[in-house]
Amino acid sequence: MSTNSEMPKTYEPAAVENKWYPLWEQRGYFHGKPDSRKKPYSIVIPPPNVTGILHLGHILNNTLQDILVRWRKMQGYEVSWFPGTDHAGIATESKVEKTLREAGKPGRDELGRAEFIKKIWDWRAEYGGTIIRQLRKLGTACDWERERFTMDEGLSTAVRKVFVDLYHKGYIYRGQRMINWCPVAKTALSDEEVIYRDTDGKFYHYEYPLSDGSGALEIATTRPETMFGDTAVAVHPADERYRHLVGKTVDLPLTGRKIPIIADDHADPEKGTGCVKITPAHDPNDFLVGRRHNLPVISILNPDASLNAECGPEFAGMDRFAARKKCVKMLEELGLMVKIEPIRHAVGYSERGDVPIETLVSSQWFCRMKQLAAPALEAVQSGKITFYPERWSKTYYHWMENIQDWCISRQIWWGHRIPAWYNRDTNEIYVGMEAPAGEAWEQEQDVLDTWFSSWLWPFSVMGWPEKTDALAYFYPTCDLVTAPDIIFFWVARMIMAGCEFMGDIPFKNVYFTSIIRDELGRKLSKSLGNSPDPLDVIDTYGADALRFSIIYIAPIGLDIRYSNEKCELGRNFANKLWNACRFRRLQGPVTAGFRDLSGVDHNLLTPDEKWIISWINEAVIMTNQALEEFRFHFAAHEIYELVWSTFCDWFIETSKVRLRGSEAEKQQVLQVLDFVLFKILRLLHPFMPFITEELAHQLDFLDENQTIMQEQFPRPLENMEIPSIMEKDHDLLDLVEAKFQLVRAGRSLRADYNIPDGKKINYFIKAVDRVNADFLTGETESLKILLGAAAIEISLEDYDAANRGAAPSQLANAGTIYLPLRRLIDIEGELNKLNGQKRELEGWIRGSRAKLANEKFLSKAPEKVVSAARGHLEELQQKLARVELLIRDLQ
RNA sequence: GGGCGAUUAGCUCAGUUGGCUAGAGCACUUGGUUUACACCCAAGUUGUCGGGGGUUCGAGUCCCUCAUCGCCCACCA
Numbered sequence: 023m024s025t026n027s028e029m030p031k032t033y034e035p036a037a038v039e040n041k042w043y044p045l046w047e048q049r050g051y052f053h054g055k056p057d058s059r060k061k062p063y064s065i066v067i068p069p070p071n072v073t074g075i076l077h078l079g080h081i082l083n084n085t086l087q088d089i090l091v092r093w094r095k096m097q098g099y100e101v102s103w104f105p106g107t108d109h110a111g112i113a114t115e116s117k118v119e120k121t122l123r124e125a126g127k128p129g130r131d132e133l134g135r136a137e138f139i140k141k142i143w144d145w146r147a148e149y150g151g152t153i154i155r156q157l158r159k160l161g162t163a164c165d166w167e168r169e170r171f172t173m174d175e176g177l178s179t180a181v182r183k184v185f186v187d188l189y190h191k192g193y194i195y196r197g198q199r200m201i202n203w204c205p206v207a208k209t210a211l212s213d214e215e216v217i218y219r220d221t222d223g224k225f226y227h228y229e230y231p232l233s234d235g236s237g238a239l240e241i242a243t244t245r246p247e248t249m250f251g252d253t254a255v256a257v258h259p260a261d262e263r264y265r266h267l268v269g270k271t272v273d274l275p276l277t278g279r280k281i282p283i284i285a286d287d288h289a290d291p292e293k294g295t296g297c298v299k300i301t302p303a304h305d306p307n308d309f310l311v312g313r314r315h316n317l318p319v320i321s322i323l324n325p326d327a328s329l330n331a332e333c334g335p336e337f338a339g340m341d342r343f344a345a346r347k348k349c350v351k352m353l354e355e356l357g358l359m360v361k362i363e364p365i366r367h368a369v370g371y372s373e374r375g376d377v378p379i380e381t382l383v384s385s386q387w388f389c390r391m392k393q394l395a396a397p398a399l400e401a402v403q404s405g406k407i408t409f410y411p412e413r414w415s416k417t418y419y420h421w422m423e424n425i426q427d428w429c430i431s432r433q434i435w436w437g438h439r440i441p442a443w444y445n446r447d448t449n450e451i452y453v454g455m456e457a458p459a460g461e462a463w464e465q466e467q468d469v470l471d472t473w474f475s476s477w478l479w480p481f482s483v484m485g486w487p488e489k490t491d492a493l494a495y496f497y498p499t500c501d502l503v504t505a506p507d508i509i510f511f512w513v514a515r516m517i518m519a520g521c522e523f524m525g526d527i528p529f530k531n532v533y534f535t536s537i538i539r540d541e542l543g544r545k546l547s548k549s550l551g552n553s554p555d556p557l558d559v560i561d562t563y564g565a566d567a568l569r570f571s572i573i574y575i576a577p578i579g580l581d582i583r584y585s586n587e588k589c590e591l592g593r594n595f596a597n598k599l600w601n602a603c604r605f606r607r608l609q610g611p612v613t614a615g616f617r618d619l620s621g622v623d624h625n626l627l628t629p630d631e632k633w634i635i636s637w638i639n640e641a642v643i644m645t646n647q648a649l650e651e652f653r654f655h656f657a658a659h660e661i662y663e664l665v666w667s668t669f670c671d672w673f674i675e676t677s678k679v680r681l682r683g684s685e686a687e688k689q690q691v692l693q694v695l696d697f698v699l700f701k702i703l704r705l706l707h708p709f710m711p712f713i714t715e716e717l718a719h720q721l722d723f724l725d726e727n728q729t730i731m732q733e734q735f736p737r738p739l740e741n742m743e744i745p746s747i748m749e750k751d752h753d754l755l756d757l758v759e760a761k762f763q764l765v766r767a768g769r770s771l772r773a774d775y776n777i778p779d780g781k782k783i784n785y786f787i788k789a790v791d792r793v794n795a796d797f798l799t800g801e802t803e804s805l806k807i808l809l810g811a812a813a814i815e816i817s818l819e820d821y822d823a824a825n826r827g828a829a830p831s832q833l834a835n836a837g838t839i840y841l842p843l844r845r846l847i848d849i850e851g852e853l854n855k856l857n858g859q860k861r862e863l864e865g866w867i868r869g870s871r872a873k874l875a876n877e878k879f880l881s882k883a884p885e886k887v888v889s890a891a892r893g894h895l896e897e898l899q900q901k902l903a904r905v906e907l908l909i910r911d912l913q
Numbered sequence: 914g915g916g917c918g919a920u921u922a923g924c925u926c927a928g929u930u931g932g933c934u935a936g937a938g939c940a941c942u943u944g945g946u947u948u949a950c951a952c953c954c955a956a957g958u959u960g961u962c963g964g965g966g967g968u969u970c971g972a973g974u975c976c977c978u979c980a981u982c983g984c985c986c987a988c989c990a
Contacts, residue, residue, distance in 0.1 A: 031950065218986090225990095243990060256990095290989075298990045307988050368987090413917065417985070420916075424986090506985090541925085543983080574938085577926060580919075581983085588925085591938065594952045605949030651929090659927075659937075674949075766956090772944095773956040779945050810947070810955095866934065879970040887932050887971090894933055 033600035035564025054102030056495035063099035064496040071110035076156035092708035096735035105164035109173040111437040111472040172475040180482040189453045205327030206375030209433040221369040227360040230272040240295045247345040250333040251322040254300040259285040387431035398517040437469030477515035480528035506534040566710035567592030612722040616696035633758040634673040642736040760836035765808045767832035771841040782812035789837040823911035863902045870895040
């Protein structure tokens with residue numbers, strides 16, 4: 023793929039990204055198939071809503087999965103990442119309804135069930151692929167041949183089978199229960215779909231007159247309009263104030279009904295007046311009270327939460343909030359209102375409808391969860407499944423230990439229709455995979471909760487209930503990457519379903535991602551306009567830049583504060599890498615040693631070369647380890663530092679000496695550059711797939727028919743591979759580090775004296791000992807290029823200030839570096855600097871001595887720490903002596 | 914009411930079993946047309962590690978407590 027044309031100075035992502043993705047896909051690199059010689063690695067994507075468009079949450083989530091997938095693939099696993107979309111019942115139905123309405127076309131009610139569902143399928147055919155296409159822009163290595171949709175035939179079969187099995191096991195039942203009702207979608211919701219928001223409301227205190235005229239009971243409520251459903255007033259059995267009234271009745275205002283005063287523990291004598299109105303049809307507690315006392319259940323609401331005929335002609339059909347105002351007004355007019363207090367309380371909202379939900383009694387289908395939860399709870403407790411970060415397991419335990427029956431029926435049309443049939447003649451219920459024979463049977467109108475198909479995803483995507491090869495090979499999956507807000511909706515339920523239907527957990531690790539917020543810490547939302555379109559970001563900065571930036575800035579287990587500008591980090595990094603490779607290409611063609619350094623006699627490696635190879639090796643170890651532990655952020659920092667600082671700032675700069683040296687020197691350093699660069703590109707590939715593929719080809723590491731995706735991910739060097747490196751020659755590597763430190767000191771001197779970088783200058787270095795002196799002498803050329811020096815004198819002798827004139831200096835571990843100047847130096851400034859250093863050193867020495875004089879420290883601290891402290895003190899004392907010498911020279 | 918998390922440089926955040934003088938990016942200052950890169954290079958500036966107490970030879974790190982902010986769960990009328 024390499025061209026003869028020169029690489030541009032600036033990396034241009036768009037062309038590169040558009041070139042590679044189709045090639046990868048066409049060549050089948052993303053496809054995994056059962057292969058007994060390899061270990062399987064599988065992930066299922068959290069299926070995005072088919073109506074969805076890509077947002078930053080998807081970017082983070084799918085980048086993380088892509089990193090894992092590409093990393094494992096390069097490690098030699100047989101990998102499949104199962105992609106797909108979710109039919110998202112309520113969301114999709116309302117989206118299509120809205121689209122039709124806006125187009126002025128007939129909507130749901132006009133079309134009728136069959137036609138409306140057909141419209142949704144049409145819509146899905148046209149727009150449902152949007153998010154999937156967008157994911158490709160990000161570079162995700164999804165196994166597209168295995169893409170599924172939760173309403174596909176196979177997945178629908180799985181849903182029906184699960185429903186039927188659970189029904190016959192007695193887990194699924196139909197019954198009248200208090201449920202959550204969304205007045206917008208006009209359907210039941212599960213408890214998890216209700217969002218509680220603190221809302222400002224009013225607390226109304228008013229009176230119900232006793233029927234015998236002997237007074238009144240004061241009750242309090244935030245929802246006066248529910249009084250039409252009141253069927254009792256409760257007081258506590260032990261409440262002396264009201265004991266004599268139990269059994270009597272009150273006149274329920276606005277209705278003409280008389281309702282009994284009952285004694286029930288539910289009434290709390292401490293709260294308010296101790297009297298509580300009982301509305302069994304619209305309050306979960308009251309429902310229970312009603313059951314205990316056999317109270318009538320009067321439902322007062324229509325499906326859209328307007329009041330119904332039970333409330334009398336004046337209120338029938340009225341909106342619940344208008345009715346509330348009217349009730350209050352009428353109670354006031356009757357003189358029954360005692361007081362109205364402002365109150366801030368939690369109100370349940372419907373996630374989709376964005377309106378307060380109603381609780382009401384309704385016939386719905388439920389799934390008993392207690393038994394299903396037991397093995398799923400155990401799976402996490404025992405460590406068969408691990409959560410990252412671990413603390414989410416607490417949330418999981420708490421929910422699982424208190425799990426409630428799951429309301430699974432929905433009064434919408436888009437979804438898996440419940441496989442139950444009612445016999446018009448006999449009222450029998452039949453539950454089965456197919457409709458029973460005969461005319462009398464009519465199928466249940468309701469569909470299932472969307473999550474009733476999602477919870478089967480890890481095995482339904484693999485073909486279950488068929489016994490497929492994919493299922494045998496890829497189940498259970500390895501890792502799951504998802505946001506913590508669906509831990510109950512999805513994660514917990516998948517674990518339950520896996521244990522129940524597969525007899526095995528669905529995945530081994532769950533990584534919970536951060537939640538992305540804007541710079542101000544606000545949630546991203548369309549209405550706030552603070553939700554950047556990832557495709558715009560990709561256009562501006564490139565997919566690799568977006569991927570890398572978001573991983574780089576993502577704190578572990580915390581929310582991410584994102585802004586587009588932060589993508590500059592990734593863009594700049596990509597450009598840095600690009601230019602490092604560009605530099606390499608300008609030096610000549612690829613060498614033979616790029617995979618294994620085979621063209622080099624390892625014994626001839628220079629200290630710098632050993633140093634960079636050792637750092638690469640360190641980064642390889644750290645990256646692999648970090649990815650094992652899902653510490654993506656750490657891995658990204660590690661590689662960034664390696665590339666930018668270690669490789670570019672130091673190694674490339676120092677390599678220039680040898681690139682301009684003899685042919686043998688040049689060839690050797692080119693081999694090392696190739697070896698290091700090819701490792702860097704592979705190390706970085708899972709994070710930045712496009713640019714690494716492009717560069718591997720630009721540098722001719724790979725030919726046209728090869729891909730970096732199929733290259734081996736770097737492994738730590740083994741002893742035999744490069745013996746001279748693995749001697750663990752720490753002394754040598756320390757000398758190299760000390761050389762670089764000395765360079766920094768020298769540059770600092772130059773800056774202090776405002777000498778332009780281009781001006782060649784001379785340095786004098788007094789080495790601390792012979793080892794350093796000899797080493798530095800061997801490195802003179804390297805020092806010259808790094809310091810921009812014309813000449814460097816390295817000596818074991820003191821600088822001859824008397825004859826050569828005072829010179830500013832800096833201490834480093836390897837020695838003291840002097841910058842002799844032909845002009846006068848700022849003696850006073852130098853003395854100030856040195857005296858400051860002297861005081862500082864003296865302070866540390868005092869502290870260090872005190873520590874070493876502490877017997878407890880000597881006896882209790884580990885030997886390693888004590889000897890380190892001794893060494894440190896020695897070092898400080900040496901430095902102090904050197905500083906004192908410098909001061910004397912200046913005086 | 915219960916649980917979880919956060920509080921470290923102007924900003925965003927690292928800091929894994931306690932152990933050399935607490936780090937990075939951005940921002941800022943100064944200098945730079947060194948044939949890879951100005952999306953760059955070099956040199957700098959910036960900290961009572963939220964407050965208080967405790968354990969320890971040693972605490973940003975462990976324990977207690979308080980404060981502030983955020984999230985989740987909970988039937989309170």
